[in-house]
Structures are given as C-alpha cells and as structure tokens.
Amino acid sequence: MQRYFIPPEQFGEDHVLVAGEDARHITKVMRGKPGDKIIVSDGQGRVVLAELASLEPDSVTAKVLESMPETSEPRVKVDIAQSLPKGDKMETVIQKCTEIGAASFIPFLSERTIVQYDERKEGKRTARWAKIAKEAAEQAHRSRIPEVRQPLKWKGLLELFQGYDLVCLCYEKETGAQLRDIIEPFASSLGREAAGRVLVIVGPEGGFTEEEVSAAEAAGAKSVGLGRRILRTETAGMAALTCILYETGELGGA
Structure with missing residues (x-):
C-alpha cells in the first residue's frame, strides 16, 4: 500500500489533505480513485490508514479510517x-x-x-x-x-x-x-x-x-x-x- 508523508497541519480530525507533488502521484501515477486506501504519516510518528474521498490534480482529500501503530522505527x-x-x-x-x-x-x-x-x-x-x-x-x-x-x-x-x-x-x-x-x-x-x-x-x-x-x-x-x-x-x-x-x-x- 502506498505511503505518503504530509505536514502535520494537513491532518484533520477525520480527514487528511495530500497536496502538490504527492497529490499528482496519486492521481496521475497511481491512478487513484475514491475508495482506494493509502497510508499517511506526518513524518513525526503519527500514521493513519485513509480512504481516498475527493481527487483533484493538485489536491487529494482522504477519510481517516484508523490510526496505525509506529512499528518501523528503530528504538x-x-x-x-x-x-x-x-x-x-x-x-x-x-x-x-x-x-x-x-x-x-x-x-x-x-x-x-x-x-x-x-x-x-x-x-x-x-x-x-x-x-x-x-x-x-x-x-x-x-x-x-x-x-x-x-x-x-x-x-x-x-x-x-x-x-x-x-x-x-x-x-x-x-x-x-x-x-x-x-x-x-x-x-x-x-x-x-x-x-x-x-x-x-x-x-x-x-x-x-x-x-x-x-x-x-x-x-x-x-x-x-x-x-x-x-x-x-x-x-x-x-x-x-x-x-x-x-x-x-x-x-x-x-
């Protein structure tokens, strides 16, 4: 499953906003569509599973489905x-x-x-x-x-x-x-x-x-x-x- 890092301010209570180059990757390269799932992280330890909701060439909104544990970082x-x-x-x-x-x-x-x-x-x-x-x-x-x-x-x-x-x-x-x-x-x-x-x-x-x-x-x-x-x-x-x-x-x- 594709993973994206976004700034913490692009995290909402129940949604995330993926913008710019990452949004273009979702829409153009991955050919994402509503209902597809992605993993989104704020780069500081917060990781969520999200479902694509609305897609524009430079802006993708996804609904947060659940938080995921941080298990990939060395202690x-x-x-x-x-x-x-x-x-x-x-x-x-x-x-x-x-x-x-x-x-x-x-x-x-x-x-x-x-x-x-x-x-x-x-x-x-x-x-x-x-x-x-x-x-x-x-x-x-x-x-x-x-x-x-x-x-x-x-x-x-x-x-x-x-x-x-x-x-x-x-x-x-x-x-x-x-x-x-x-x-x-x-x-x-x-x-x-x-x-x-x-x-x-x-x-x-x-x-x-x-x-x-x-x-x-x-x-x-x-x-x-x-x-x-x-x-x-x-x-x-x-x-x-x-x-x-x-x-x-x-x-x-x-």
Missing part, C-alpha cells in the same frame, strides 16, 4: 555524520541509510574534504537531500523522515558529542577496537526495551587526519575499524549503521 536512534563527499555520493548515503533506519544526517566539513563548500548554494542542495530522505522513507514504510541538517564545520560537530550515548568515529587506520567490540557491550547495557542515541562519523575520500582523530577522541568519540577491508566513504556509514542495528536487535540480532 536506538543512529545519526550519520558524513564529511561532504564528491559528486552525488551524499545522495546515495542519505537514500540507503534512510532505508536501513538512520535517524538523521549531519553533513560536515573536515580537513581533507574535497568538495568546495558554497554557503549560498547550500540551501538548494539541503532541500534536495531532504526530498531524497522523504522518498526513501516512503519506500521503506518508515513513520518518520530523517532530518538532514545544515553542514557543520569540524569544531561544530565535536560540540554535538555530549548529546549522544555513544560516538563512533570510523577510522581506516584503527588497528585496535573494531565496531563490534564497542557495539556489543553498548547493546547489552541497553537491554531489549531501552532506547539510545548513537552518532556514526564517516570521513571524506582522503580519510581523517591524525589530529582530527585525536580531537574526536578527546571530545568523547571511540575510534573504530570496520574490518580488514577499506570501504568507500559512501559505503562506510551504511555498513556501520547495519551493524549497529543488528547488534541492537533491529535486524534480527540480539
């Missing part, structure tokens, strides 16, 4: 901090990590970031990333849309660490602690019902400098390896997120 919230990669790699990171279960995305600039950051153009790019997150959340039948934040500088990212239960810095030169060494005891400490917040930090194509790693560890991060193979910057976050959700019981794990 452990994992945010992905990604150093801005080249080309459209950030789009891949957002799309795939949203499908897997990321809670939010924090783009950032580090010493070896190759991308030329232009603050004047960043609004358009961030809006596109948010759209990709929305579409991926719909496809994955999630009840919340991951937030895509404005890019931060390295120092600004370090200041966020205190808001997390665990911060993992993915570092290709780490020969000691591997991700599983950190996640297994963390998952055990949570128990089966408790929630938690984890930040996964992924560096740019050239990796982190030793100074950045030292600064992150001093701020409370755990430097971890992701196995014997060197992963691309757009792959590392997906691998780490999948491992964390598995170990915390979200993918059939503990």
Whole structure:
C-alpha cells in the first residue's frame, strides 16, 4: 500500500489533505480513485490508514479510517555524520541509510574534504537531500523522515558529542577496537526495551587526519575499524549503521 508523508497541519480530525507533488502521484501515477486506501504519516510518528474521498490534480482529500501503530522505527536512534563527499555520493548515503533506519544526517566539513563548500548554494542542495530522505522513507514504510541538517564545520560537530550515548568515529587506520567490540557491550547495557542515541562519523575520500582523530577522541568519540577491508566513504556509514542495528536487535540480532 502506498505511503505518503504530509505536514502535520494537513491532518484533520477525520480527514487528511495530500497536496502538490504527492497529490499528482496519486492521481496521475497511481491512478487513484475514491475508495482506494493509502497510508499517511506526518513524518513525526503519527500514521493513519485513509480512504481516498475527493481527487483533484493538485489536491487529494482522504477519510481517516484508523490510526496505525509506529512499528518501523528503530528504538536506538543512529545519526550519520558524513564529511561532504564528491559528486552525488551524499545522495546515495542519505537514500540507503534512510532505508536501513538512520535517524538523521549531519553533513560536515573536515580537513581533507574535497568538495568546495558554497554557503549560498547550500540551501538548494539541503532541500534536495531532504526530498531524497522523504522518498526513501516512503519506500521503506518508515513513520518518520530523517532530518538532514545544515553542514557543520569540524569544531561544530565535536560540540554535538555530549548529546549522544555513544560516538563512533570510523577510522581506516584503527588497528585496535573494531565496531563490534564497542557495539556489543553498548547493546547489552541497553537491554531489549531501552532506547539510545548513537552518532556514526564517516570521513571524506582522503580519510581523517591524525589530529582530527585525536580531537574526536578527546571530545568523547571511540575510534573504530570496520574490518580488514577499506570501504568507500559512501559505503562506510551504511555498513556501520547495519551493524549497529543488528547488534541492537533491529535486524534480527540480539
């Protein structure tokens, strides 16, 4: 069944209003008709089953039939901090990590970031990333849309660490602690019902400098390896997120 995210203000007591591009998708692509059912979410956890009532090209009204439980969101919230990669790699990171279960995305600039950051153009790019997150959340039948934040500088990212239960810095030169060494005891400490917040930090194509790693560890991060193979910057976050959700019981794990 097709799922759509709409702003909370488009929820009424017994109806929902789907407008704009989503309405055109219902009428033109899905060829919806009165009586068809859709799932609608406000992107913040409220999910309802609704029946199409009236359809216009840019506006669709649907009657709310029942509220649905929020069962698709991981209890452990994992945010992905990604150093801005080249080309459209950030789009891949957002799309795939949203499908897997990321809670939010924090783009950032580090010493070896190759991308030329232009603050004047960043609004358009961030809006596109948010759209990709929305579409991926719909496809994955999630009840919340991951937030895509404005890019931060390295120092600004370090200041966020205190808001997390665990911060993992993915570092290709780490020969000691591997991700599983950190996640297994963390998952055990949570128990089966408790929630938690984890930040996964992924560096740019050239990796982190030793100074950045030292600064992150001093701020409370755990430097971890992701196995014997060197992963691309757009792959590392997906691998780490999948491992964390598995170990915390979200993918059939503990």
